[in-house]
Amino acid sequence: MTNDIRHFINLPDVGADALKGIIKHAHALKAEKFSPPQIMEGLSLAMVFDKRSTRTRMSFELAMKQLGGHTLVMSMDDMQITGAESLQDTGAVLSRYVDGLMIRMSDHAQLEELSRNTTIPVISGMTNDSHPCQIMADILTIEENLGDIRGKKVAWFGDYNNVVKTFEQAAPLFDFELVISTPEDLYDKSIPPQEAAKDADVIVTDTWISMGEEGKTIDKFMPYQVNADLMAHAKDSAIFMHCMPIHKDEEVTPDVLNSNACVIYDEAENRLHASKAILAWSMENTGVRLL
Ligand code: CP
Numbered sequence: 001m002t003n004d005i006r007h008f009i010n011l012p013d014v015g016a017d018a019l020k021g022i023i024k025h026a027h028a029l030k031a032e033k034f035s036p037p038q039i040m041e042g043l044s045l046a047m048v049f050d051k052r053s054t055r056t057r058m059s060f061e062l063a064m065k066q067l068g069g070h071t072l073v074m075s076m077d078d079m080q081i082t083g084a085e086s087l088q089d090t091g092a093v094l095s096r097y098v099d100g101l102m103i104r105m106s107d108h109a110q111l112e113e114l115s116r117n118t119t120i121p122v123i124s125g126m127t128n129d130s131h132p133c134q135i136m137a138d139i140l141t142i143e144e145n146l147g148d149i150r151g152k153k154v155a156w157f158g159d160y161n162n163v164v165k166t167f168e169q170a171a172p173l174f175d176f177e178l179v180i181s182t183p184e185d186l187y188d189k190s191i192p193p194q195e196a197a198k199d200a201d202v203i204v205t206d207t208w209i210s211m212g213e214e215g216k217t218i219d220k221f222m223p224y225q226v227n228a229d230l231m232a233h234a235k236d237s238a239i240f241m242h243c244m245p246i247h248k249d250e251e252v253t254p255d256v257l258n259s260n261a262c263v264i265y266d267e268a269e270n271r272l273h274a275s276k277a278i279l280a281w282s283m284e285n286t287g288v289r290l291l
């Protein structure tokens with residue numbers, strides 16, 4: 001492999017300048033959503049999943065197609081990699097067929113290992129450790145609703161999972177404050193829910209049971225539920241975010257979902273615009289015109 005392949009796996013590896021450029025481009029691409037530039041013409045993206053997906057799959061497939069490119073979707077179960085084929089051979093062969101790979105692969109280290117064996121950019125569609133594309137869509141959503149993300153207070157509640165871990169990576173890169181309120185056995189810098197919510201600009205949560213954790217008990221998460229009482233501690237202008245899918249009356253209550261603070265469908269739509277900008281950045285070396 002060469003060193004200048006633009007993988008989108010770990011936000012710190014992409015770097016603050018590139019990430020800010022991607023967000024700027026995502027804003028521009030959203031403004032052009034009814035006449036998308038055909039910057040992916042002639043290029044192909046493989047999309048591989050080892051877990052379910054609605055938003056990641058649809059946003060990347062539509063992003064690539066709306067920008068004039070091709071997609072090919074596979075379940076990892078249908079590929080030889082689930083049998084005996086090595087990550088090395090899988091990476092080398094995919095590199096001969098397509099110009100980019102977007103992959104949801106549970107094992108983060110394996111995804112990184114795969115990326116070291118491709119000559120095409122690899123975009124993480126979520127691992128058990130991180131969800132970088134989601135956080136880019138979230139930053140786009142925060143900026144649309146509240147302006148520049150710098151200095152904003154983002155308060156996270158519930159599980160300490162792949163999504164909040166990616167917020168932790170993003171906070172110093174985008175200069176926002178992140179506070180986390182979770183059971184203390186999961187995260188030792190956790191703060192109490194009302195303190196976390198106080199004067200927050202953004203209240204955010206996620207499922208208490210991530211994919212692959214089925215059967216986990218959730219009682220200990222109840223004090224971290226996002227409900228109207230908790231929202232009352234945030235700023236009047238605060239927004240509520242959730243990457244979805246939602247489990248009503250678990251991590252969030254219907255009163256919050258039905259309130260004006262709730263921007264979850266904007267957030268879901270923004271996966272599409274963020275995906276376009278991530279694709280454009282990753283595949284720029286293949287001749288894609290960025291702006
Ligand atoms: N938020 C998110 O990644 O959703 P999917 O699992 O539907 O892709």
Ligand code: NVA
Binds near residue numbers: 162206243244245
């Ligand atoms: N934390 C969740 C996010 C789903 C988009 C999971 O990993 O299942």
